[in-house]
Amino acid sequence: MGGSAVKRRLYWLASIIPITLILVSACSSAPPPRPSGPVTYETYVLAPDDIRYQSGGIILEHPRFSFDYPSSFVLLDVNRGRGASLSNPDYTQIYFSRSVPNKLADVIVVEVLKPGLSSMKDALGAADFEVKSHADANLKVRERSTKTAAGITAEYVAYSFEVPGPATRFIRFLAFDYKGFIWTIRLSCYEDSAQETALYFDRLVETFKFLE
Numbered sequence: 001m002g003g004s005a006v007k008r009r010l011y012w013l014a015s016i017i018p019i020t021l022i023l024v025s026a027c028s029s030a031p032p033p034r035p036s037g038p039v040t041y042e043t044y045v046l047a048p049d050d051i052r053y054q055s056g057g058i059i060l061e062h063p064r065f066s067f068d069y070p071s072s073f074v075l076l077d078v079n080r081g082r083g084a085s086l087s088n089p090d091y092t093q094i095y096f097s098r099s100v101p102n103k104l105a106d107v108i109v110v111e112v113l114k115p116g117l118s119s120m121k122d123a124l125g126a127a128d129f130e131v132k133s134h135a136d137a138n139l140k141v142r143e144r145s146t147k148t149a150a151g152i153t154a155e156y157v158a159y160s161f162e163v164p165g166p167a168t169r170f171i172r173f174l175a176f177d178y179k180g181f182i183w184t185i186r187l188s189c190y191e192d193s194a195q196e197t198a199l200y201f202d203r204l205v206e207t208f209k210f211l212e
Contacts, residue, residue: 041068041203044075044094045211062092062112062181065150068207070200073098073108104163106189106197108204113182123175126182127155130173138162142170149185149208152176160191170194172201178210 045066073096096108113120120126131141143158154176160168168191175184185208187201 039199040071042071043068043207046092046094047078063179064211066207066209066211067110067204069096069108069204070098073106073200100190100193104169104190106193107187108200109184109186109188110204111182111184111186113184114180115182120182123155123177123182123184126175126184127157127173130171130175130186131157131159134159134161147174147205149174149176149183149205150178150210152178154205160194167191170197172198174201174205 043066046064076095076097077093079091079093079095091114092112094110098106100106113126115121120129127144131139139159139161141157141159143156145156147154147156154174156172156174158170158172160170163169170189170191170193172187173184174186175182177183185201185204187197187204189197
């Protein structure tokens with residue numbers, strides 16, 4: 001395995017471990033009932049204290065932002081700092097989860113990355129890296145295009161891959177560049193709820209805005 005392949009695997013492991021822990025934790029407890037009526041949303045606003053962190057003796061600070069997310073999802077954590085892998089970019093990560101009976105949870109992750117990995121110098125690199133990270137899991141790219149978030153052109157990819165079960169996870173991923181950071185939005189679910197969660201993803205992207 002070449003150096004670039006090792007870096008891809010290290011970053012994938014570093015990014016998937018916290019998500020996996022959240023998935024397992026969320027599905028280990030009794031899942032809340034899903035609403036049967038119209039979907040309702042709440043607005044998440046990043047707290048002022050969550051826009052800055054120290055890395056390597058340098059204080060990094062990115063703009064505050066807000067977005068809408070479905071009320072059926074619960075905010076689990078806000079992480080800041082350097083990732084588990086030395087090659088992992090500095091980041092802010094915001095996790096939301098919705099329990100699914102007898103399955104891994106649906107997850108929304110919003111990240112702010114400081115470019116630091118050779119294959120993730122910008123949003124385009126982040127989208128390419130997202131797909132390459134699952135290249136050995138029978139990945140199928142369903143769509144690759146561009147969208148708009150906060151008035152900025154963003155790279156978008158929708159793809160699926162197999163997980164134990166057997167089952168298929170469906171991922172929607174969007175990335176864009178702003179003020180020296182890479183901003184990403186990811187929604188992970190089972191394929192049978194991909195159409196439902198597409199509405200959630202679109203609402204999040206459409207309402208994402210910077211508070212400056």
